[in-house]
Amino acid sequence: MTQRSPRASIEDPEPYRGPIDPALRRAQEERLLRVWENPRGLRYWSAVNNTEVGRWYTSTAFLFFLFGGVLALLMRIQLAIPDNDFLSADQYNQVFTLHGSVMMFLFAVPILEAVSILLLPQMLGARDLPFPRLSAYGYWCFLIGGVFVCGSIFFDAAPRGGWFMYPPLTTKVQTDVGADIWLLGLSFIEVASIAAAVELIVGVLKCRPPGMRINLIPLYSWYILVVAAMILFAFPPLIAGDLLMELERLLDWPFFDPARGGDPLLWQHLFWIFGHPEVYIVFLPSIALVAMILPTFARRPMVGYTWVVLAAVGTGFLSFGLWVHHMFTTGLPGISLGFFSAASQAVAIPTGIQIFCFLATLRAGRVVRSVPMLYVFGGLATFVVGGLTGVMVALAPFDFQAHDSYFVVSHLHYVLIGGTVFPLVAGLYYFYPMVRGKLLRERPGRIAFWLLFVGFNLTFFPMHWTGLLGMQRRIFTFPAGLGWDRLNLISSVGAFVLAAGFVVLLVELLRPRGRDPWAPRNPWGAGTLEWLGENPERPWGVRSVPEIDSRYPLWDQPDFMREVDEGRFYLPDAEEGERETLVTSAIDAEPLQCLRLPGNTFLTLWAAIATGGAFIFATFEWWWPTLLSTVAAFAFIVAWLWTGTSTIPEKPTKQVGLGLTLPLYASGPASVGWWAMLITMLGDLTAFVSLVFGYFFYWTIHAEFPPAGTTGPGVLWPVIGGALLLGAWALTILARRCNRLESGFAFQLSLVAAGVLAVAGAAALVAAPRLTGLDPTRHVYAAIVWILVVWTAVHAGAGVAMHLYCMARRAAGRLTSRFDIDIANVALYWHFVAFTAFVTVAVIAGFPLVT
Amino acid sequence: MTAQPSSVPEQRESLWRLAFAPALWLLHFFLCYLTAAIWCAKAGSGASLGGVRFAIWGYTAAAVAAIVAIGWNGFRRHAYGHSLAPHDEDTPEDRHRFLGLATVLLAGLSAVATSYTAMVSVFFESCR
Numbered sequence: 001m002t003q004r005s006p007r008a009s010i011e012d013p014e015p016y017r018g019p020i021d022p023a024l025r026r027a028q029e030e031r032l033l034r035v036w037e038n039p040r041g042l043r044y045w046s047a048v049n050n051t052e053v054g055r056w057y058t059s060t061a062f063l064f065f066l067f068g069g070v071l072a073l074l075m076r077i078q079l080a081i082p083d084n085d086f087l088s089a090d091q092y093n094q095v096f097t098l099h100g101s102v103m104m105f106l107f108a109v110p111i112l113e114a115v116s117i118l119l120l121p122q123m124l125g126a127r128d129l130p131f132p133r134l135s136a137y138g139y140w141c142f143l144i145g146g147v148f149v150c151g152s153i154f155f156d157a158a159p160r161g162g163w164f165m166y167p168p169l170t171t172k173v174q175t176d177v178g179a180d181i182w183l184l185g186l187s188f189i190e191v192a193s194i195a196a197a198v199e200l201i202v203g204v205l206k207c208r209p210p211g212m213r214i215n216l217i218p219l220y221s222w223y224i225l226v227v228a229a230m231i232l233f234a235f236p237p238l239i240a241g242d243l244l245m246e247l248e249r250l251l252d253w254p255f256f257d258p259a260r261g262g263d264p265l266l267w268q269h270l271f272w273i274f275g276h277p278e279v280y281i282v283f284l285p286s287i288a289l290v291a292m293i294l295p296t297f298a299r300r301p302m303v304g305y306t307w308v309v310l311a312a313v314g315t316g317f318l319s320f321g322l323w324v325h326h327m328f329t330t331g332l333p334g335i336s337l338g339f340f341s342a343a344s345q346a347v348a349i350p351t352g353i354q355i356f357c358f359l360a361t362l363r364a365g366r367v368v369r370s371v372p373m374l375y376v377f378g379g380l381a382t383f384v385v386g387g388l389t390g391v392m393v394a395l396a397p398f399d400f401q402a403h404d405s406y407f408v409v410s411h412l413h414y415v416l417i418g419g420t421v422f423p424l425v426a427g428l429y430y431f432y433p434m435v436r437g438k439l440l441r442e443r444p445g446r447i448a449f450w451l452l453f454v455g456f457n458l459t460f461f462p463m464h465w466t467g468l469l470g471m472q473r474r475i476f477t478f479p480a481g482l483g484w485d486r487l488n489l490i491s492s493v494g495a496f497v498l499a500a501g502f503v504v505l506l507v508e509l510l511r512p513r514g515r516d517p518w519a520p521r522n523p524w525g526a527g528t529l530e531w532l533g534e535n536p537e538r539p540w541g542v543r544s545v546p547e548i549d550s551r552y553p554l555w556d557q558p559d560f561m562r563e564v565d566e567g568r569f570y571l572p573d574a575e576e577g578e579r580e581t582l583v584t585s586a587i588d589a590e591p592l593q594c595l596r597l598p599g600n601t602f603l604t605l606w607a608a609i610a611t612g613g614a615f616i617f618a619t620f621e622w623w624w625p626t627l628l629s630t631v632a633a634f635a636f637i638v639a640w641l642w643t644g645t646s647t648i649p650e651k652p653t654k655q656v657g658l659g660l661t662l663p664l665y666a667s668g669p670a671s672v673g674w675w676a677m678l679i680t681m682l683g684d685l686t687a688f689v690s691l692v693f694g695y696f697f698y699w700t701i702h703a704e705f706p707p708a709g710t711t712g713p714g715v716l717w718p719v720i721g722g723a724l725l726l727g728a729w730a731l732t733i734l735a736r737r738c739n740r741l742e743s744g745f746a747f748q749l750s751l752v753a754a755g756v757l758a759v760a761g762a763a764a765l766v767a768a769p770r771l772t773g774l775d776p777t778r779h780v781y782a783a784i785v786w787i788l789v790v791w792t793a794v795h796a797g798a799g800v801a802m803h804l805y806c807m808a809r810r811a812a813g814r815l816t817s818r819f820d821i822d823i824a825n826v827a828l829y830w831h832f833v834a835f836t837a838f839v840t841v842a843v844i845a846g847f848p849l850v851t
Numbered sequence: 852m853t854a855q856p857s858s859v860p861e862q863r864e865s866l867w868r869l870a871f872a873p874a875l876w877l878l879h880f881f882l883c884y885l886t887a888a889i890w891c892a893k894a895g896s897g898a899s900l901g902g903v904r905f906a907i908w909g910y911t912a913a914a915v916a917a918i919v920a921i922g923w924n925g926f927r928r929h930a931y932g933h934s935l936a937p938h939d940e941d942t943p944e945d946r947h948r949f950l951g952l953a954t955v956l957l958a959g960l961s962a963v964a965t966s967y968t969a970m971v972s973v974f975f976e977s978c979r
Contacts, residue, residue: 304937587861
């Protein structure tokens with residue numbers, strides 16, 4: 001298969017090549033099986049390992065996709081003929097809002113997390129991702145939030161303000177519960193997305209097989225690394241925006257109300273700072289699938305690996321400089337539009353580079369015809385059309401004409417269906433035998449492809465004309481004789497052809513396949529590690545964690561599959577009955593630690609139900625149940641942390657195979673938990689920065705800010721609050737040090753003092769606007785000061801809960817001078833609290849002095 | 852220069868370095884946008900851009916110089932040793948050259964994108 005000679009690196013340990021005792025091998029397999037086996041019956045739903053959670057996640061996301069698709073068909077029925085009354089205007093508003101929201105928040109983003117959770121550990125030859133319970137929690141949050149948001153339409157209560165929910169429509173006009181369902185339901189899911197991002201970043205950087213240096217990792221992991229980092233910086237601005245809008249709706253804080261100093265444009269900024277990177281968050285993982293599928297069928301390694309890495313990283317950055325191109329018609333200065341137009345042109349460069357790398361790989365290889373490749377070709381062709389119309393609408397003068405018309409609808413569907421849906425179906429056909437052990441049949445795949453491809457173009461190509469002829473988005477009907485009639489009818493017919501394609505696919509997916517033979521192992525002849533899996537599947541993921549010398553080990557490393565199967569590499573056994581995987585260094589994948597993973601539990605499900613309750617009850621302003629749910633969620637999460645994290649191992653080190661002994665415990669920057677905390681807090685910090693951005697945004701639009709006559713929040717109270725919080729931070733660091741010095745009493749004492757200072761500091765901060773008479777409902781200045789203060793105080797409060805947790809852990813003997821993950825992570829958290837407090841005080845007390 | 856695996860230890864590499872050049876593009880982009888937006892918000896919609904354009908050219912000169920320096924450093928790392936493209940061997944040298952090349956490519960893209968941003972200020976003279 002490969003053109004190159006087999007090779008192995010000089011310094012890597014070689015696996016034992018002699019005979020292996022069959023009895024030992026059987027005993028090892030039995031132990032592994034016992035540890036990794038899925039629970040049966042109802043307890044099945046307590047599973048947390050990536051294969052199960054990944055399957056549920058993928059299936060659920062596809063169900064939401066079908067739901068969104070049915071909503072699309074309802075719209076197309078309504079628009080098939082002029083003056084139609086199939087849906088009322090209000091129903092139509094609900095349908096298009098939910099269609100966009102479901103497709104973006106419940107399908108496009110979750111499917112990337114789902115597929116990554118399913119595939120990434122397999123691609124990295126890992127037993128699981130580092131935080132399996134977090135994945136399970138994220139999944140259950142997604143399911144509950146998704147059902148809640150979708151279900152609203154059956155009660156005629158769905159959001160109606162469009163998927164970007166612009167105020168003042170959604171704050172002044174649509175005052176019913178619909179917008180709250182959108183804000184709270186989707187915020188809940190955004191939290192799940194950030195959880196997945198943490199999991200995937202740490203997974204790619206720290207859970208690779210030994211020898212898989214950074215120049216050898218599968219391209220999929222590069223894309224996922226970039227996308228997860230993008231989620232971390234793109235989602236928090238939306239969460240901040242959601243918070244502002246919910247406060248305006250609930251408590252009448254006037255963030256988007258111009259009469260009281262607010263500005264609806266701030267929402268547009270925050271939404272699109274999320275919304276544009278979102279497009280790439282959705283598109284890059286699907287292209288990542290193409291980057292895995294293409295070399296397999298071209299029968300050669302990817303041409304221009306480094307160039308594809310450039311494209312992934314470059315697109316990730318540039319996508320943050322595009323958001324204003326959604327706001328070209330809001331009256332911003334021409335030069336601002338120019339900057340964003342320029343960046344929108346620039347992003348075509350990396351996107352083009354990766355497409356050319358794909359084409360070069362195909363040209364240089366010997367392409368094997370297959371169903372997945374059909375979808376890849378269809379996807380690339382469609383995406384290129386969408387990309388070209390994208391360059392057109394990135395030109396501000398053209399956009400002035402096309403804005404909010406069907407031209408844009410057509411453009412975005414070409415991008416998203418070509419760039420995301422077609423590659424996903426390719427991935428479905430390609431990875432199905434890996435996940436389910438059976439092949440999907442070719443014929444239905446081809447029939448479905450042509451129905452999808454023809455149906456898609458029939459639906460969306462005419463929309464370019466409908467848009468240029470002046471038809472706006474989101475109108476529920478139109479009069480005859482404007483030249484739109486025939487084009488709309490064609491689009492509606494096309495939509496049903498497209499739907500027929502999905503029906504064919506669905507039938508092929510759901511038909512009983514008990515009598516189908518098991519697929520051969522590695523049926524496509526691929527070169528990457530995910531194809532090590534056996535059919536029928538064994539629950540342990542990979543029989544032994546291999547030593548890697550190549551980008552395509554199955555092609556390049558001789559006898560690789562046999563040696564993995566015979567347990568000749570790392571972790572071939574589970575002697576202590578624990579789930580384990582390897583942690584390796586970020587650049588060269590040197591083995592660093594044998595990580596014990598927590599097992600199955602229902603705690604994550606209960607925690608998700610309680611968290612969901614807190615958000616859902618809050619939507620209806622049922623405050624007592626909200627409070628109860630919050631307390632319950634907190635209790636379940638603490639129970640989960642207490643029983644499943646930073647467990648002290650029964651021995652300090654363990655022999656993992658190939659003569660290597662690794663520690664079982666690591667804390668601080670050497671531990672995966674520390675990195676997870678760091679990454680989470682970077683996301684959290686981004687949300688805070690978005691709020692600070694809000695403060696300065698209001699400063700730019702007002703001639704005088706703070707407004708004349710305002711005295712608050714003054715200097716005294718903010719400075720006292722800030723100083724106390726910095727004191728709490730210093731004492732937390734001191735506690736970490738006392739713990740290292742084995743001084744238990746000093747540890748507890750410093751944490752008590754830290755907690756007291758934190759509470760006092762938070763109180764002083766809140767006192768600042770309160771004692772100086774800042775009423776958050778009167779003017780946006782007071783409201784933005786209040787939100788910064790409350791944000792900081794809440795973080796200090798969470799920090800106090802962490803202090804208490806560490807004190808209890810130390811008292812229970814679960815935190816010691818050597819086993820100190822908990823206090824190391826809490827100290828890291830407090831670095832961020834200290835920074836937040838400092839910035840808050842500098843802004844609310846310092847900035848008014850400067851102006 | 853001979854390539855000894857021990858001469859490019861992992862500790863001397865960093866993934867962050869890949870991000871420096873595009874991060875400079877982002878910083879330059881935000882500085883240009885914020886300078887112009889704040890100026891125009893305070894000076895009114897018909898106002899001249901005045902010193903904003905000079906500021907942008909200043910930012911651009913600094914950003915491009917830094918990006919070129921990063922790219923040059925990447926090129927020197929890429930030029931190290933004798934291993935051949937596509938740098939897919941399991942050796943520290945190939946890893947080193949791969950990271951160097953990726954840095955150069957990202958610096959190139961960042962330089963182009965930065966100059967795109969700067970070009971806008973050539974064509975606009977007022978806040979309209």
